[in-house]
């Protein structure tokens with residue numbers, strides 16, 4: 731059975747974006763990006779909330795992104811090769827290949843996807859992922875903690891979810907970011 735992984739880059743106080751919607755402090759440097767690429771490489775399907783999807787489409791629609799560095803080109807290729815499901819009631823059409831739109835998050839459909847998939851799945855951003863957390867569908871948390879306190883904004887983890895975890899992996903980076911991977915415990 732494939733795993734569903736929640737992945738996010740968060741401030742130390744638990745936000746993916748500040749009150750103004752900014753997250754420039756979360757942009758990975760080359761070392762972190764290389765690590766992220768290796769985590770993303772084996773993933774088969776991304777489950778996206780519409781807002782996070784809109785921040786990611788450039789990896790396919792804007793060729794100048796990949797031109798910045800070999801590590802960004804590598805990520806663009808990994809991203810384009812993966813399947814994407816975008817959850818949205820408003821998005822008319824997807825602007826990327828290998829992408830389909832779902833109007834509702836159906837936990838049973840995701841459970842079935844996990845049981846049929848040969849490769850792991852990733853879910854994000856936080857608003858969409860909250861549905862997966864509440865349905866008990868998330869198997870692993872992969873969090874990159876940035877050396878930043880923003881005081882408020884978009885929470886990386888939802889309220890009213892209680893979950894015991896076991897630490898799977900950790901890693902520190904030169905720019906002060908720390909990677910923490912946990913699996914859920916029953």
Ligand SMILES: NC(=O)c1ccc[n+]([C@@H]2O[C@H](COP(=O)([O-])OP(=O)(O)OC[C@H]3O[C@@H](n4cnc5c(N)ncnc54)[C@H](OP(=O)(O)O)[C@@H]3O)[C@@H](O)[C@H]2O)c1
Pocket residue numbers: 738739740745746747751752753756757778779780781782783785817818819820821832833834835854855856857858859861884
């Ligand atoms: N820290 C970082 O590295 C980083 C990187 C990129 C982005 N960000 C931030 O993260 C934010 C994205 O996270 P988010 O939590 O705001 O949004 P999100 O979860 O990515 O997307 C929310 C949208 O997904 C759709 N959706 C959610 N639940 C649904 C359901 N049950 N059924 C159908 N559609 C559903 C809705 O789209 P519709 O409104 O279309 O119906 C909703 O507005 C961005 O806005 C950005 O600020 C941070």
